[in-house]
Amino acid sequence: MPSDTTQAPWVLMYHSVADCRDDPYHVTVSPQRLAAQLGWLRRRGLTGVGVAELLAARAAGRGRGLVGLTFDDGYDDFLTTAVPLLLEHGHRATVFALPGRLGGTNAWDADGPRKALLTAQGIRAVCSAGMEVGSHGLLHTDLTSASVDEQRLAAEVQDSRALLTEVTGRAPEGFCYPYxxxxxxxxxAVRSAGYGYACGVAPGALTGTYALARTYVGDRDSSPRLHAKRLLHAFPAVREALHA
Structure with missing residues (x-):
């Protein structure tokens, strides 16, 4: 594997951890599958951490063996299901929450089941468990949409940071772009709001600390598939050739 100082950080992207039988967007991983994936990381000498911790460790030359774990949308099942599994396997993670929907549901999803989102109390419990909380915006809005004017963009980025600061007592370091x-x-806008980093999804024209790419992880990702995804991350030329 290439040195962790010569390649982009490996960051895995999760969403909900629950029953997968009704999952039209393929964003749910079963508790059993997550446990198996976390065990796979451990058996390979890899430790999952929040993205802020990962970036700080890499900057200090201590990033070897660390993998970023992220959970988008701030589902309540992160606290009730994911956190116990993370702690059991010796990992930490970042959850990107929606402070404009505290205690609400994933109303932005047209199809599929309604899922409960973290409350303010839940977010504080996540912090107490040693997990990082970042912002996913206020309402899960596509910030690149032509309908998002400067005022709404500022609210999604700046106001969400201020609200999470009120909830946790600490300004979040990370932002995750919805979709x-x-x-x-x-x-x-994210950089100007004071965030230290931001996550996207796939590598694109924008790269760097404010457009970190991540590897999607789903319920179909058994150990061989995770190994393949790790190799594709480590050798980007192979990944680019496959997508050419």
Whole structure:
């Protein structure tokens, strides 16, 4: 494997941890599958951490063996199901919450089951468990949409950070672009709001600390598939050739 100082950080992207039988968007991993994936990381000498911790460790030359674990949308099952499994296997993670929907549901999903989101109390419990809390915006809005004017963009980026600061007592370091959609305007807004990093999804025209790419993980990802995804991350030329 290439040195962790010569390649982009490996960051895995999860969403909900629950029953997968009704999952039209393929964003749910069963508790059993997550436990198996976390065990796979451990058996290979890899430790999952939050993204802020990962970036700080890499900057200090201590990033070897660390993998970023992220959970988008701030589902309540992160606290009730994912956190116990993470702690059992010796990992930490970042959850990207929606402070404009505290205690609400994933109303932005047209299809599929309604899922409960973290409350303010739940977010504080997540912090107490040693997990990082970042912002996913206020309402899960595509920040690259033409309908998002400057005022709404500021609310999604700045106000969500202020609200999470009130809830946790600490300003979040990280932001995650809803739907992974990022352009120059959204990136500049996130950086100007004071965040230390931001996550997207797939590698694109924008790269760097404010457009970190992540590896999607789903319920179909058994050990061989995770190994393949790790190799594709380690050798980007292979990944690019496959997508050419």
């Amino acid at each position: 992974g959609a990022v352009d120059e305007r959204a990136l500049d």
